[in-house]
Amino acid sequence: MEAIDYSAAGVEVRADLLEAHRDLLEHIRAAGTWWTGAQRIAMVEEARRSLGCRLCQDRKAALSPAHVQGEHDSLGLLPPAAVEVVHRVRTDPARLSRSWFDSIVGAGQLSDGEYVELVAVVALSAGIDFVGCALGVAPVRLPPPLPGEPSRRRPASAKGGTAWVPLIAAEDATGPEADLYPATPMVPNVVRALSLVPDEVRALWRSSNAHYVPLEQIPDPSARRSLDRMQMELVAARVSALNQCFY
Amino acid sequence: MDLAAVNGGVDSDAGVEHGARLLSFAEAVMGSDEDALKRERVALRAVLSPASFVDTCAVIGAFNVVDRIADATGIPLDDMMKMMSAGLPQELELTRFASAANTPGM
Numbered sequence: 001m002e003a004i005d006y007s008a009a010g011v012e013v014r015a016d017l018l019e020a021h022r023d024l025l026e027h028i029r030a031a032g033t034w035w036t037g038a039q040r041i042a043m044v045e046e047a048r049r050s051l052g053c054r055l056c057q058d059r060k061a062a063l064s065p066a067h068v069q070g071e072h073d074s075l076g077l078l079p080p081a082a083v084e085v086v087h088r089v090r091t092d093p094a095r096l097s098r099s100w101f102d103s104i105v106g107a108g109q110l111s112d113g114e115y116v117e118l119v120a121v122v123a124l125s126a127g128i129d130f131v132g133c134a135l136g137v138a139p140v141r142l143p144p145p146l147p148g149e150p151s152r153r154r155p156a157s158a159k160g161g162t163a164w165v166p167l168i169a170a171e172d173a174t175g176p177e178a179d180l181y182p183a184t185p186m187v188p189n190v191v192r193a194l195s196l197v198p199d200e201v202r203a204l205w206r207s208s209n210a211h212y213v214p215l216e217q218i219p220d221p222s223a224r225r226s227l228d229r230m231q232m233e234l235v236a237a238r239v240s241a242l243n244q245c246f247y
Numbered sequence: 248m249d250l251a252a253v254n255g256g257v258d259s260d261a262g263v264e265h266g267a268r269l270l271s272f273a274e275a276v277m278g279s280d281e282d283a284l285k286r287e288r289v290a291l292r293a294v295l296s297p298a299s300f301v302d303t304c305a306v307i308g309a310f311n312v313v314d315r316i317a318d319a320t321g322i323p324l325d326d327m328m329k330m331m332s333a334g335l336p337q338e339l340e341l342t343r344f345a346s347a348a349n350t351p352g353m
Contacts, residue, residue, distance in 0.1 A: 017301065096318050098349075123313075123316045124312055128308065130308040130311040131305055134308070163320050164320055164321030188325050188328070204313075212306060227302040228264070230264075231265065238252065240310050241255070242255075245346055246349070247349070
């Protein structure tokens with residue numbers, strides 16, 4: 001895969017961030033646990049297309065997205081349920097609801113594993129695209145997908161009850177999942193959120209460590225980068241408020 | 248830090264060095280006004296080192312990842328975080344967010 005080039009930003013982007021974006025795109029273009037590389041790249045293409053989708057715009061403007069019906073402006077490369085998830089997660093994640101989730105996963109349109117992997121790909125790629133937008137460069141060109149079949153490996157230790165999707169508890173992250181979580185006294189739910197598809201948790205680590213502070217350093221208020229921690233937290237909090245994310 | 252800055256509409260630095268510029272830039276990145284984004288980028292780069300500017304962009308990216316993961320999986324706020332932030336969600340009116348429904352008692 002070609003190197004990531006942010007030179008148009010007119011500022012030097014640190015090597016670890018460039019490497020993380022490259023690694024994340026390599027991860028996305030490869031076969032995953034439930035989706036092929038071609039489908040995973042299609043998810044990113046669809047997520048980018050969702051930004052101009054009329055249905056998504058109408059829903060975002062409506063008091064309730066459930067009251068606006070129609071067809072997504074879609075590339076037609078993914079099943080309709082996957083397109084719905086991609087568009088909603090990318091454009092209006094704040095108003096996703098349990099009933100909406102149940103209409104997708106509960107109704108059997110997607111498996112919970114397919115759903116989690118789809119959420120991961122859309123979220124991770126959104127992060128890359130927001131960095132590009134902030135830097136003032138065009139969205140990264142997507143690499144071609146890699147061949148291969150999904151592993152279809154479901155972790156036996158994932159259990160329901162905490163969130164909409166099954167999660168692996170910290171004490172159950174053993175064997176093949178022994179590396180999933182940091183050795184901290186508490187593993188927050190946001191780290192466990194993708195654990196039904198363990199490789200996406202590993203990708204999230206890769207993303208967070210390069211974009212924020214390394215996971216195990218988060219509780220340490222002195223952990224910082226060139227920005228000091230207070231500055232980082234101010235930006236983080238405002239972004240989350242603008243995303244209307246309660247967590 | 249003046250936590251009220253989380254909800255915007257604060258003209259000051261909120262007790263954080265270059266806070267006002269950081270907030271304006273984050274809002275511009277998250278918005279849809281390209282001209283405003285260009286202006287805020289220039290303004291932020293005028294006061295931050297190149298490395299700090301890149302870090303700002305990276306944090307904006309980071310939280311666009313985790314916010315989506317949190318809201319799309321329906322995870323509740325952790326018990327320890329609920330305890331540590333007791334009263335804050337109400338004080339900052341964060342319970343107005345639809346995703347507050349994922350945390351029992353909010």
